[in-house]
Amino acid sequence: MLFGPVLGWAGNKLGSVRAVNLFCCALYICGNVLYSILSVFLEDARYPMLLVARFMVGVSSANIAPLRSYLAGATYESERTFHMSIAAGAQSLGFVAGPIIQVI
Secondary structure (H helix, E strand, O other), X not given: OOOHXXXXXXXXXXXXXXXXXXXXXXXXXXXXXXXXXXXXXXXHHHHHHHHHHHXXXXXXXXXXXXXXXXXXXXXOHHHHHHHHHHHHHHHHHHHHHHHHHHXX
């Protein structure tokens, strides 16, 4: 909620949503890798590193706002609903399938 407008502004300023999304993907990967290796850090540093990792993942998850903005601008009004529903369906599928894949 906080970084959606910031990423939208960055996408407009750069003139491309692609760079913002690539940055968000890299930040998301780095945040999850940092989260997965928390046991490597000293006991006193684990909690701050946990907060940093979750912050990185949270910021990178705000890329849905520029993506939907791009979808709205790149589609005709007649096909916009269909493409928005495909994007929302993919996001919902990730929410459901992610934990299932994690268990396996």
